Amino acid sequence: MSRTTTRPAPDTLHPARAAVRAHAAIATTLDGGATRLTTLRSDPPLTLRQTGPTTVHLVATAAGPLGGDHLELDLDVAAGTTLTVCSVAGTLVLPGPGTSVLTVRARVDEGASLRFAPEPTVLAAGCAHRSRVRLSLAEDATVLWREEIVFGRYGERPGRCHSRFDATVAGTPLLRQEFTVGDPATDDSPAVYGEARCVGSTLLTRARPESSHLAEGCAVLPLAGPGTLVSALAPDAVRLRERLEWGEQVALQSRFGGSSLP
């Protein structure tokens, strides 16, 4: 690792610190027909704040993740309950002595509803990051799961990132996808990201249009299984969000039953 060439200038907002291991968790239960957050376990730097009856914000209470950090988040959405997870700010992935690893496991039971839409992950120069999401859904779980990756801060080449996303419905695979950033084989390829600086996708279940829809840099893709993937590429984070939100609206128009959440 050539730290001198890849490490960005010292960041006053994110002073250096030692690598951490953290394991945070959120769980809901159905209590008299209403959702109750029975577990809300923060573990800095993964700090959780309840901001509404069924809404939790992730609040970063330290820099990072930094290389070497191992962060885990477990979400358990019980049958018939509702949970929304957002974040206050984007995640800036910074370099450090090793690879940073973020693992998110989510279980969404029968009739439950989860909206997971944090702010984007920005890959700073020199970072080495792995993210792993495992989403286990019951057949009639309602989910909106959005992920956005930004290739470096303004004018910066990104470090390396490997993300893997696996969603299953009642044990059957719905969507499996990996993204690699910072690999010369894929970074500037017209087959993978083209000239985009950001990649994002939203998985929605219980929403599946008859056919695909297309706009500039965005496709609404009905999956083989019971769900839709909105897939977008964009030159910046603002346009990425606009494209994903357009696609989410298109997908949600196909969702019958009038559910307003997520």
Place this chain on the structure above:
Amino acid sequence: MHGPSQGDMAMLLLADSRLPAGGHAHSGGAEEAVRVGAITGPEDLARFLRGRLATAGLVSAALAAAACEIGSSVEEGSREVARWTRLDAEADARTSSPAQREASRTQGRLLVRTTRRIWPSPALDSLAAAVPDGAHHPVALGAAAAAAGCAPHQAALAAAYTSVTAPATAAVRLLGLDPVTVHRLLADLAPALNDAAHAACASLIDSVVGQENHHDWSALPAHAAPALDLLAEQHLRTEVRLFVS
């Protein structure tokens, strides 16, 4: 039993674009990339091919190797419905674009139809019965490779190879590129192609759970190529097309 040399010969036949299984009708996204100006010459094409190999090519190689592994263990008269449909579902979960799923199944159906006549075998019969509407192309390719006496590594090589040769030859036709220059690009990809086949086989070894022949295919590579998905969907909306996909 088939010897290793028979596997080599079969791999060449399966990877050959002259195999009468309709592969020539598909450009792997290259036609649309040319139309929108994302591929204009050999340099863009080289980057397109490298990215395609590292994503769709690697995933196809792994699925083909897995299918070859299944196909090699199918007994005469056995049905194997569950194993084939599970692997085919893994291919579905890795293909989010409906246009690409359709193109993949069309090619898979034609490949099974052709190769059943060339290499009649329980592997291809059971796949055709388990996925009657047409298995995904890499699954069909792996089953055909098993029927022809290939090992999983050879199936992976054939899948990785066809994932770049189809768009390369399409680009020659569409842009009037010098075919020798484009074959040079393909030759330059040889190390990456070998790496993809090795990675595919390594993922196969990792997928073994418990006793031999018990596999959990969920961890096979799943590298996405969002630009290919967009190109595939746009291509369907383009009126004048030389290639199906």
